[in-house]
Amino acid sequence: MKVLITGGAGFLGQRLARELLARGELKGTDGQRQPITELVLLDVVAAQGPNDERVRVEVGDIAERSVLERLIDDKTAAIFHLAAIVSGQAEADFELGMRINLDASRLLLDVCRARGHRPRVLFTSSVAVYGGDLPDVVLDETALNPQSSYGAQKAGAELLLNDYARRGFVDGRVLRLPTISVRPGKPNAAASSFASGIIREPLTGEPAVCPVSGSTRLWLLSPRKAIECLIAGSEIDSAALGKSRTVNLPGVSVTVDEMVAALREVAGEAVAARIEWKADERVEKIVGSWPARWDVSRATQLGLHGDASFKDIVRAFIDDELGGKIPQH
Amino acid sequence: MKVLITGGAGFLGQRLARELLARGELKGTDGQRQPITELVLLDVVAAQGPNDERVRVEVGDIAERSVLERLIDDKTAAIFHLAAIVSGQAEADFELGMRINLDASRLLLDVCRARGHRPRVLFTSSVAVYGGDLPDVVLDETALNPQSSYGAQKAGAELLLNDYARRGFVDGRVLRLPTISVRPGKPNAAASSFASGIIREPLTGEPAVCPVSGSTRLWLLSPRKAIECLIAGSEIDSAALGKSRTVNLPGVSVTVDEMVAALREVAGEAVAARIEWKADERVEKIVGSWPARWDVSRATQLGLHGDASFKDIVRAFIDDELGGKIPQH
Numbered sequence: 001m002k003v004l005i006t007g008g009a010g011f012l013g014q015r016l017a018r019e020l021l022a023r024g025e026l027k028g029t030d031g032q033r034q035p036i037t038e039l040v041l042l043d044v045v046a047a048q049g050p051n052d053e054r055v056r057v058e059v060g061d062i063a064e065r066s067v068l069e070r071l072i073d074d075k076t077a078a079i080f081h082l083a084a085i086v087s088g089q090a091e092a093d094f095e096l097g098m099r100i101n102l103d104a105s106r107l108l109l110d111v112c113r114a115r116g117h118r119p120r121v122l123f124t125s126s127v128a129v130y131g132g133d134l135p136d137v138v139l140d141e142t143a144l145n146p147q148s149s150y151g152a153q154k155a156g157a158e159l160l161l162n163d164y165a166r167r168g169f170v171d172g173r174v175l176r177l178p179t180i181s182v183r184p185g186k187p188n189a190a191a192s193s194f195a196s197g198i199i200r201e202p203l204t205g206e207p208a209v210c211p212v213s214g215s216t217r218l219w220l221l222s223p224r225k226a227i228e229c230l231i232a233g234s235e236i237d238s239a240a241l242g243k244s245r246t247v248n249l250p251g252v253s254v255t256v257d258e259m260v261a262a263l264r265e266v267a268g269e270a271v272a273a274r275i276e277w278k279a280d281e282r283v284e285k286i287v288g289s290w291p292a293r294w295d296v297s298r299a300t301q302l303g304l305h306g307d308a309s310f311k312d313i314v315r316a317f318i319d320d321e322l323g324g325k326i327p328q329h
Numbered sequence: 330m331k332v333l334i335t336g337g338a339g340f341l342g343q344r345l346a347r348e349l350l351a352r353g354e355l356k357g358t359d360g361q362r363q364p365i366t367e368l369v370l371l372d373v374v375a376a377q378g379p380n381d382e383r384v385r386v387e388v389g390d391i392a393e394r395s396v397l398e399r400l401i402d403d404k405t406a407a408i409f410h411l412a413a414i415v416s417g418q419a420e421a422d423f424e425l426g427m428r429i430n431l432d433a434s435r436l437l438l439d440v441c442r443a444r445g446h447r448p449r450v451l452f453t454s455s456v457a458v459y460g461g462d463l464p465d466v467v468l469d470e471t472a473l474n475p476q477s478s479y480g481a482q483k484a485g486a487e488l489l490l491n492d493y494a495r496r497g498f499v500d501g502r503v504l505r506l507p508t509i510s511v512r513p514g515k516p517n518a519a520a521s522s523f524a525s526g527i528i529r530e531p532l533t534g535e536p537a538v539c540p541v542s543g544s545t546r547l548w549l550l551s552p553r554k555a556i557e558c559l560i561a562g563s564e565i566d567s568a569a570l571g572k573s574r575t576v577n578l579p580g581v582s583v584t585v586d587e588m589v590a591a592l593r594e595v596a597g598e599a600v601a602a603r604i605e606w607k608a609d610e611r612v613e614k615i616v617g618s619w620p621a622r623w624d625v626s627r628a629t630q631l632g633l634h635g636d637a638s639f640k641d642i643v644r645a646f647i648d649d650e651l652g653g654k655i656p657q658h
Contacts, residue, residue: 094496131572132571132572132573133470135470140472141462141471141472142470142472143469143470143471143472144472144473144488145573146488146491146492147572149492149496152488152489152491152492153492155488156488156489159473159475159481159484159485159488160485162474162475162481163475163481163482167423167478242461243461243462243474243476244461
């Protein structure tokens with residue numbers, strides 16, 4: 001079987017690719033695990049890896065139908081649609097956000113519909129679909145009320161996937177991801193970028209700016225657990241999903257102060273002292289509209305699990321990205 | 330000021346036009362009531378009325394940008410977007426439903442955005458955005474989970490309007506209408522068409538088929554109250570809407586058996602006996618997924634009111650459409 005990852009050059013796409021290649025198989029359209037013979041990594045820039053003969057690197061604009069038509073055929077049994085314009089950028093460039101987060105998602109569903117072979121399609125969505133006056137704990141039955149264009153676009157894509165799945169055009173599922181922390185690499189234009197930066201930069205000897213107050217509460221998932229959830233999510237039997245194809249993934253609920261305390265405990269005061277506090281109203285407004293905690297019983301029932309604590313998340317970052325050691329500075 | 334009604338040849342569009350002309354004024358972009366100097370009725374067929382010099386009848390495809398660009402200018406201070414493909418038809422013709430219910434709604438918002446004058450824009454939405462495992466009473470905080478393409482498309486349009494309003498592109502609001510009963514005229518392709526037919530046809534001496542069981546519970550609003558709500562909804566100050574531009578309108582919660590009992594009480598046994606019961610699984614499935622009751626405190630606070638009872642709805646139909654008398658057969 002073929003597998004397609006959109007956003008395949010991105011951080012999650014790359015990690016997912018490595019894990020899929022290591023496992024070597026995935027559930028196909030018939031519900032049986034099959035060998036992955038081709039793994040297509042689509043992105044606007046060429047994916048730099050993994051170096052494996054099953055990998056096919058493709059560069060293209062996901063909002064162009066011809067690109068998707070070229071890459072999705074009746075052997076494409078599973079699709080992971082990760083490509084997105086992040087929250088801060090979607091707020092700054094409305095049209096670009098609409099084009100990638102909403103239109104490209106619809107196009108992908110439409111190309112699958114035209115093919116007619118009902119592939120497994122997994123969309124990633126986000127805490128940002130929630131907002132407004134939220135209950136303390138968000139339930140599956142809590143109404144979406146996005147307070148950002150990113151959230152509105154993701155919520156729209158969720159609705160489309162659910163309807164395309166209900167009609168039998170795709171075997172779809174949406175996983176709403178907590179904020180991913182700790183991401184490796186550089187800061188990005190996501191409003192939540194700091195949720196990785198305030199851990200990653202200090203650990204690698206760099207200063208970091210925290211644009212929100214210490215009492216800001218976040219809902220976090222490590223990259224490692226996120227990848228496990230993406231694969232398990234793709235393999236859930238559609239019957240188990242019932243009348244909604246959307247699942248809220250489990251996270252760890254922590255305040256920024258608690259994150260810094262965990263960093264201090266794991267890496268010491270000198271590392272934690274590299275954080276500079278400098279409020280950014282735009283970021284606070286977006287991040288503050290997201291829920292910090294949601295009921296995860298549905299995810300748990302479906303076999304999707306998160307991290308045990310934020311300290312575990314920090315340690316996983318050190319293990320996965322720093323070779324298990326905190327660099328000395 | 331100019332006012333635009335899409336779906337202006339339809340039943341609600343025509344009634345709304347008559348009421349607006351009778352009132353003669355409406356709140357404009359500055360929040361002050363102004364005389365309506367032009368009332369544009371756009372539809373795919375030519376509106377047959379009202380006969381008034383302020384009315385401009387326009388025929389065009391609302392999913393074509395040029396049509397909307399021609400009809401929306403900076404004097405267009407209020408827009409009522411009623412044009413839609415009804416539930417049964419949107420389920421039967423997926424692409425048509427997407428084009429009119431979702432794409433045209435977005436196009437309308439985009440043309441307003443390009444104009445930059447932030448008109449009042451009212452979208453009508455529907456009970457059909459709800460579905461799945463619903464609480465007994467739907468709250469404003471209840472998650473949308475449409476089980477029809479019509480509901481998914483309406484929910485998508487709601488999300489877009491909310492985001493365009495949040496960004497200041499339009500002064501938008503969405504009213505979720507209960508099922509409108511009793512509509513005059515012919516049956517249509519809406520799954521809920523019977524909710525008018527089983528009252529209208531017997532009252533005018535015709536047989537009617539009821540495709541759902543008598544225990545099916547509906548959430549109903551008379552055309553008269555719907556029009557009052559549309560106008561009041563357009564005039565709500567945007568500040569009063571808070572972080573959500575969507576309002577669930579008040580309805581009357583009745584079973585089909587109770588509807589028939591009300592008809593019998595108002596019009597007699599001979600009239601009620603004209604209903605033939607013939608289950609239609611397709612209709613039962615769609616209608617059965619809709620909520621039959623929702624919390625209306627937000628609507629009430631905003632000054633939007635429904636009918637007192639279904640008997641009142643039957644009597645209003647006789648008054649408004651049958652000249653106050655039940656025809657003898």
